[in-house]
Amino acid sequence: MKIKKVKQGPFDIGVREDDNIVLSVTIGNAQIGGNLVKLGTEQLQKGEIKNPDLGQGKDLVGKKLTVVTNVLDVNPSSNKVSVTHLFINGTPTVFNYPPLAFDDMEVDEDGDILSLTATYSFSKKNN
Amino acid sequence: MKRLSTILLLLPFTLQAQETSLNNLLTPSQPGFVILDKSPASIEKPTSPKTLGISVLRLLEENGGGLDFSPYWFGNHPNLTFEKYMNNRFPVLQTLNVSVAAAAGDTSSYMSAGLRTQLFRYYRASELGEIARIKADIVAALSDDPDNIDLDKIKELKNELSELTSKTTVNIELAAAMAGFSPDNKFGNLGNNRYGAWLNMAYRPIAKAPLHLMGVVRYTKAIDPLGVGRDSSLFDYGLAMSYQQAKFDVQLEFVNRNDVQNGGIRIDWRWWGIIWWRIILWW
Numbered sequence: 001m002k003i004k005k006v007k008q009g010p011f012d013i014g015v016r017e018d019d020n021i022v023l024s025v026t027i028g029n030a031q032i033g034g035n036l037v038k039l040g041t042e043q044l045q046k047g048e049i050k051n052p053d054l055g056q057g058k059d060l061v062g063k064k065l066t067v068v069t070n071v072l073d074v075n076p077s078s079n080k081v082s083v084t085h086l087f088i089n090g091t092p093t094v095f096n097y098p099p100l101a102f103d104d105m106e107v108d109e110d111g112d113i114l115s116l117t118a119t120y121s122f123s124k125k126n127n
Numbered sequence: 128m129k130r131l132s133t134i135l136l137l138l139p140f141t142l143q144a145q146e147t148s149l150n151n152l153l154t155p156s157q158p159g160f161v162i163l164d165k166s167p168a169s170i171e172k173p174t175s176p177k178t179l180g181i182s183v184l185r186l187l188e189e190n191g192g193g194l195d196f197s198p199y200w201f202g203n204h205p206n207l208t209f210e211k212y213m214n215n216r217f218p219v220l221q222t223l224n225v226s227v228a229a230a231a232g233d234t235s236s237y238m239s240a241g242l243r244t245q246l247f248r249y250y251r252a253s254e255l256g257e258i259a260r261i262k263a264d265i266v267a268a269l270s271d272d273p274d275n276i277d278l279d280k281i282k283e284l285k286n287e288l289s290e291l292t293s294k295t296t297v298n299i300e301l302a303a304a305m306a307g308f309s310p311d312n313k314f315g316n317l318g319n320n321r322y323g324a325w326l327n328m329a330y331r332p333i334a335k336a337p338l339h340l341m342g343v344v345r346y347t348k349a350i351d352p353l354g355v356g357r358d359s360s361l362f363d364y365g366l367a368m369s370y371q372q373a374k375f376d377v378q379l380e381f382v383n384r385n386d387v388q389n390g391g392i393r394i395d396w397r398w399w400g401i402i403w404w405r406i407i408l409w410w
Contacts, residue, residue, distance in 0.1 A: 001278050001281065001282055003273050003276065003278075005273060026205065026206065026208065027208060027209070028203065028204050028205035028206060028207050028208065029200075029203060029204050029205075029207060030204070030207050030208070030209050030211075030212035030213075030221075031209065032209050032262055032265050032266060032269070033266070033269060034265070034266040034267065034268065034269030034270030034271070035270055036270055036271060036272065046270040046271075047266055047267060047270045048266055068272065068273065070269040070270070070271070070273055070276060071269075072265060072269060072281060072285060074209070074265075074285060074288060074289075075200075075212075076289075077197050077199075077200045077221070077222070078174070078197075078200035079174070080174075080200070080203055082203045082204065082205040083205075084205050084206075096205060098203065105203075111282065111285055113269070113273070113276065113278075113281070115273035117273075
C-alpha cells in the first residue's frame with residue numbers, strides 16, 4: 001500500500017464580497033476519499049465535504065485555502081482517481097482533477113492511496 | 128489432563144453417468160481464453176485507448192497473446208461516486224470485460240474473443256448499511272495529513288470492505304465467446320470454429336446464514352474446421368446448494384448435459400453431494 005502525492009495550484013478564485021462561498025468535494029470512479037480543509041493554518045473541515053460554508057467573500061479575499069483529498073483505490077476495475085472541487089459562488093466554480101490527459105491521477109495498484117493537495121487563493125471580483 | 132480431538136465424518140454420495148462438474152459450467156472470468164481451451168502465454172491488460180492500441184499492435188507483431196480489458200474504465204467518471212456504483216443494480220457497462228486471444232502456428236491460426244458482464248446485482252439494505260459503515264470508517268481514516276494516515280488500519284478496513292462487496296444477495300452474470308480457425312494462416316479464411324454462452328445466477332437467501340444457491344446454464348457449439356470430424360452442440364445446466372459452517376457442511380450439486388445436435392437427448396448427468404461434520408471429543 002503506497003501513497004502517491006500530487007500537488008496542484010495555487011489557483012485563483014474570484015468572489016463577490018457579499019456572497020457565501022460553499023465548497024463541495026466529489027470523489028469519482030467509484031473510489032473512496034477523505035478530506036482535510038484548511039483556511040490559512042486554521043482547520044475548517046474534515047471527512048466528506050458536502051457544502052460546508054467557507055464564509056463570506058469579504059472574509060476570504062487574500063486568504064489561502066488548502067484542500068487535501070486522500071483517495072483510496074477500492075475499485076478493482078480501475079486505478080484511476082477522479083476528484084472534483086466545486087466552489088459555489090466562486091469563479092471558476094469547478095476544478096476537475098484530472099483535466100483531460102492528466103495521467104498523474106492514477107495509482108499503481110488496487111489499495112494504493114492518491115493524496116491530492118490543491119491550494120486556492122481568493123481575490124475580489126468586481127461585478 | 129484434558130485432551131482435544133477432532134474427527135471429521137464425511138458422507139459423500141454420487142450418482143452419475145459420467146464425470147461432469149458444475150465448476151466447468153461457471154461463467155469464466157475470461158471467456159475469450161476459455162473458448163480456446165488454453166490460456167495465452169502472455170496477457171496484456173490495457174487501461175486506456177492508447178495502451179489498447181499498443182497492445183493490439185504487439186499482439187499482431189508477436190503472432191499471439193491475449194488481451195483482457197474493461198472498456199468502461201478507459202475513461203474517467205467524475206460523477207460516479209462509490210454510493211452510486213454500489214446502488215446500481217444493473218452494472219452491465221461497468222462490469223463489461225473483453226478478452227481476446229490469438230495463436231498462430233506455421234500453417235494455421237486461431238483467434239477468439241469473449242465478453243463477460245454482471246447483468247444484475249442486488250444487496251440487502253442491511254448489507255448496504257454495513258458497507259456504508261465501513262466506508263465511513265475509511266473516510267474518517269483518510270481525512271488527515273497524508274503523512275499521518277494509518278496505513279495498517281486502512282488496509283484492514285479495505286479488506287473488510289472487499290469481503291462485504293463480494294457478497295451479493297443476488298448476482299446474475301452472463302458471458303459469451305467465439306473462436307475462429309484459419310487453416311492457411313490467412314485472416315480472410317478465418318471461420319467460426321466454436322462459440323459458447325454462459326449464464327450464472329447466485330442467491331444468498333438468508334443474510335447471516337452461509338447458505339448459497341446457484342443455477343448455471345451453458346451452451347457450446349464446436350464446428351470441426353476441417354470437416355472430417357463431427358460437430359457438437361451441447362446444452363448444460365446445473366443447480367447447486369451449499370451450507371458451510373465451521374462444524375457442519377452440506378454441498379449438493381446436480382448437472383445435466385444434453386446433445387442439441389441429436390434432438391436434445393441427455394448424454395450425461397450427475398448428482399453429487401457431500402455432508403461432513405466435526406465431532407470434538409474431550410477426555
